[in-house]
Amino acid sequence: MLTVTLIRHGESTHNVLALWSGCTECPLTERGTQQARAVGAYFANTEFTKIYASPLPRARDTAQAVLDAQPTPKPPHDFTIAQIREQSFGAAEGHQTCIREPGKTLEAHFAEEKYPILYESERNVAFPGGESVEDLTRRGERAVREVVLPHVVSVARSGRDEHIALVSHGLCIGQVVAAIVRLGGGTWKRKGPMVNTAWVRVEVRIQGGMSMEVADGEVPPVEVTVTDEGRADHLEGLLDGGPLHGMKAIMGGGVVEVKNPNEAEAIAQTSVI
DSSP states (O other): OOEEEEEOOOOOOHHHHHHTTOOOOOOOOOHHHHHHHHHHHHHHHTTSSEEEESSSSHHHHHHHHHTTTSSSOOEEOOOGGGGOOOOEEEEEEEBBBBOTTTTTOHHHHHHHTTTTTOOTTTOOOOOOTSSHHHHHHHHHHHIIIIIHHHHHHHHHHHOOEEEEEEEOHOOOOOHHHHHHHTTTTTOOOOOSOOTOOOOOEEEEEEESSSOOOOOOOOOEEEEEEEEEEEEGGTTOOOOSOOOOOOHHHHHTTOOOOOOEEEEEEEEHHTOOO
């Protein structure tokens, strides 16, 4: 069986300011560093075959904390996986997140350098110079083909279990998990917010449980199960600066009260950046 554990990065400087982060290289905050160390300690006794990470500093530094907590000899790692960086928000990056103003078009918002949260139904819409959700979906598929599938093939050939970790970003993790589930013919959609350093686990079982001949890039018959979602046990009792509120809570994966269905849909789309 292949086990894939996907970990969201720790709190970043853009999270606490409620800014669009995307592919901007914003670092972890002090609290984010604490969170990274906590998730590293949580997985200290988990034997990873390999640890992968997005090259963006907030993910890379979180992955380094996970690697640092692993016993010697350390597992191999690659923190340069561009396919699992966050969705690019183009011109919006570094700008404040906001809710769309009633009666105003997106183009009118953009002209004023305002970049409202897009609705979940607007999968083909992107900020100027950025990626749409459909673009991110395709990138998630590539990430699975290039990073996850070689391990599936390895397990099928050898019959030996492997466990990999991917340290990435909330929106990207959602697309990668869905792409892994599709290897087994299923569908998946996240059930709620994913706080900083929360994790998801997916198990990919080779049908029949026996080693088999599989060509490179071939998907063997598999059963895929999402066993854990949004887990954050490691954060219990962690000292921090107190809860975040409003849009800042949203960017950290928190939950806020909303006033109308469109606002709720928009917040649901972006509560894991």
